[in-house]
Amino acid sequence: xxxxxxxxxxxxVVLLAGTSLFSTSHAATASSLERGEYLARxxxxxxxxxxxxxxxxxxxxxxxxxxxxxxYSPNITPDPVxxxxxxxxxxxxxxxxxxxxxxxxxxxxxxxxxxxxRMSVDEMKDLRAWLATVPSSANTAPANQVKFPFSIRxxxxxxxxLNGPASSYPDDPQKSPEWNRGRYLVEGPxxxxxxxxxxxxxxxxxKDRAFAGNVVNDQRAYNITSDKGSxxxxxxxQALTDYLETGHADGHGTASGDMAExxxxxxxxxxxxxxxAMIVYLRDVKPxxxxxxxxxxxxxxxxxxxxxxxxxxxxxxxxxxxxCHLPDGSGRQSAFxxxxxxxxxxxxxxxNLLHVMMNGxxxxxxxxxxxxxxxxxxxxxxxDLNDIAAFVMTHFTExxxxxxxxxxFAKKPD
Numbered sequence: 105x106x107x108x109x110x111x112x113x114x115x116x117v118v119l120l121a122g123t124s125l126f127s128t129s130h131a132a133t134a135s136s137l138e139r140g141e142y143l144a145r146x147x148x149x150x151x152x153x154x155x156x157x158x159x160x161x162x163x164x165x166x167x168x169x170x171x172x173x174x175x176y177s178p179n180i181t182p183d184p185v186x187x188x189x190x191x192x193x194x195x196x197x198x199x200x201x202x203x204x205x206x207x208x209x210x211x212x213x214x215x216x217x218x219x220x221x222r223m224s225v226d227e228m229k230d231l232r233a234w235l236a237t238v239p240s241s242a243n244t245a246p247a248n249q250v251k252f253p254f255s256i257r258x259x260x261x262x263x264x265x266l267n268g269p270a271s272s273y274p275d276d277p278q279k280s281p282e283w284n285r286g287r288y289l290v291e292g293p294x295x296x297x298x299x300x301x302x303x304x305x306x307x308x309x310x311k312d313r314a315f316a317g318n319v320v321n322d323q324r325a326y327n328i329t330s331d332k333g334s335x336x337x338x339x340x341x342q343a344l345t346d347y348l349e350t351g352h353a354d355g356h357g358t359a360s361g362d363m364a365e366x367x368x369x370x371x372x373x374x375x376x377x378x379x380x381a382m383i384v385y386l387r388d389v390k391p392x393x394x395x396x397x398x399x400x401x402x403x404x405x406x407x408x409x410x411x412x413x414x415x416x417x418x419x420x421x422x423x424x425x426x427x428c429h430l431p432d433g434s435g436r437q438s439a440f441x442x443x444x445x446x447x448x449x450x451x452x453x454x455x456n457l458l459h460v461m462m463n464g465x466x467x468x469x470x471x472x473x474x475x476x477x478x479x480x481x482x483x484x485x486x487x488d489l490n491d492i493a494a495f496v497m498t499h500f501t502e503x504x505x506x507x508x509x510x511x512x513f514a515k516k517p518d
Contacts, residue, residue: 132233140234143227146378147220147293148370149235153177155245162187162241167214168321172307173250175214183240196232197225202269203260210260212250213267213307219295221269222288267308286385289378294370299325299362316392322513323361323459324396324452331391334398344383349376351467351474352439357446360465360476361456368468398451399503403432403444417495420488424479425496433500440467440474449496450503458493458513486511 144150155164155177163179181187188196191206199205203217211217223231253259272292275284290296299320302310310316317327317334329335336344343353351359351367359367371379422431428441435441443449448456464478479489494505 132236136230137234137237139227140230140232142373143223143231143293144234145370145373146289147223147231147295148366149180149231151365151369153180155243159239159241159243161235161238162243163245164243166246169212169214169307170319171251172212172254173248175212175248175250176245177215178245179241179243180235181238181241181243182236183242186242186244187240188235189240191232193229193232197228200228200231201225203264210257210264212248212254212257212260213263216295216298218267218269218309219292219298222272222292224272263306263308266306267304280384282381282384283388285378286381286383289374289382290385294382296328300328313392315386315389316394317396319452319455321362322455323363324448324455325362326447326451327392327394327396328386329389329392330387331393334394334396335391336386337391341383344386345376345379348374348379348382350469352442354439354442355445357443357448358440358474359467360448360460361463364465364467368466372469396447396451397453397503398447399497399501401445401449402499402501415491415495416488417491417493418499420484420492421495421499424484425492438471438474440469443496443500446500450501453506453509453513454493454497454503455509455513457496458489458510461489461493 150160152165152167153161153163155162155166158164159181161179161181163177165177167175167177169175179187182189184190191199195206199211200217201221201223203211203213203215205211220228248255275281276287279287297309297314300315300317302313302316302318304310315327315329315335318325327335330337332338339347339353339356343356347353347356347359348367348371350372351364358364428436429443430436430441433442433444435443448454448460450457460476462478462480465476467474480486484492490507490510493510494507497503497505
């Protein structure tokens with residue numbers, strides 16, 4: 105037995121000892137804890153249940169739901185008062201798979217329990233056992249700010265009847281093992297549709313427009329169907345693999361905002377075979393055309409060190425942005441700084457471009473964190489940021505910036 109094996113064994117003993125402190129009846133073993141941790145990664149639990157700068161899994165992450173309000177994720181650490189330390193296994197399973205917490209408290213669909221219902225009860229218990237091992241936190245998430253009538257949680261009973269949890273389903277014998285595994289990951293723990301599918305009038309996921317793109321948390325979640333024009337159909341398997349595993353693909357840009365969190369906390373930790381399975385499934389998703397306004401890329405001459413200086417946006421880009429991104433968009437020293445070909449530069453009138461400029465973003469990678477600083481509230485006015493976005497759109501794409509759209513994106517959500 106080598107040193108690494110000894111360390112893992114000792115770590116497992118510590119984890120197993122810790123689980124006895126909490127209200128769990130599921131027999132935790134080293135293998136069940138390993139499965140539970142992997143499920144937590146696949147389900148992206150940490151990203152949603154961790155507030156910026158907060159303790160992992162301690163809740164407080166805000167979700168702005170248009171027309172409904174702001175919903176905060178709860179504390180899911182083992183704290184017996186502020187977390188889920190006193191929950192039984194059955195209570196945990198009912199909450200995560202059915203959206204009903206102890207005391208018949210119905211959850212809002214910002215929690216993707218309809219997708220999680222496709223995980224088995226045993227998988228849920230493995231996940232519960234692993235969560236009992238994370239550091240406890242006494243953090244209390246802020247109260248939800250939900251508009252009437254959505255503030256009446258009992259309404260979720262009706263919502264569940266219309267859009268509620270789908271039971272786990274058997275593998276399709278007509279499809280390959282990779283396809284079935286990919287479907288499970290994409291539509292189950294990965295809950296990709298929750299961001300990438302439009303919502304219906306009842307806030308349920310549109311089955312007719314599955315994976316055709318949506319706006320979530322003020323950001324565009326792009327079309328990920330097999331459509332060659334507006335989806336992933338024109339991406340190579342290698343580009344998709346690179347993007348899912350690292351958050352960057354040459355010619356397609358770097359993940360930012362919520363997608364950067366998904367890569368950071370979830371996708372980059374998945375096994376290569378699982379990433380491949382997800383790609384196999386997404387390749388088979390019905391193509392859906394969507395008009396997000398993405399314009400063809402315009403590639404400045406390679407190595408070009410000059411920039412037009414005739415506009416305020418051009419001058420500001422030269423002084424504040426080109427140091428990392430370079431005048432030709434190829435990125436200095438790191439491929440993650442490359443913006444050439446990124447859909448965010450023009451899609452949806454530059455919504456995601458302006459969002460990341462205002463709020464910043466951090467992508468965790470095996471090579472360290474790749475930060476994009478936030479410029480909102482600093483030395484640059486909102487007009488300055490709008491001008492930079494307009495220059496970036498016209499310099500790197502054939503898009504036409506909309507000052508009105510920029511002004512709308514800059515507004516705080518209701």
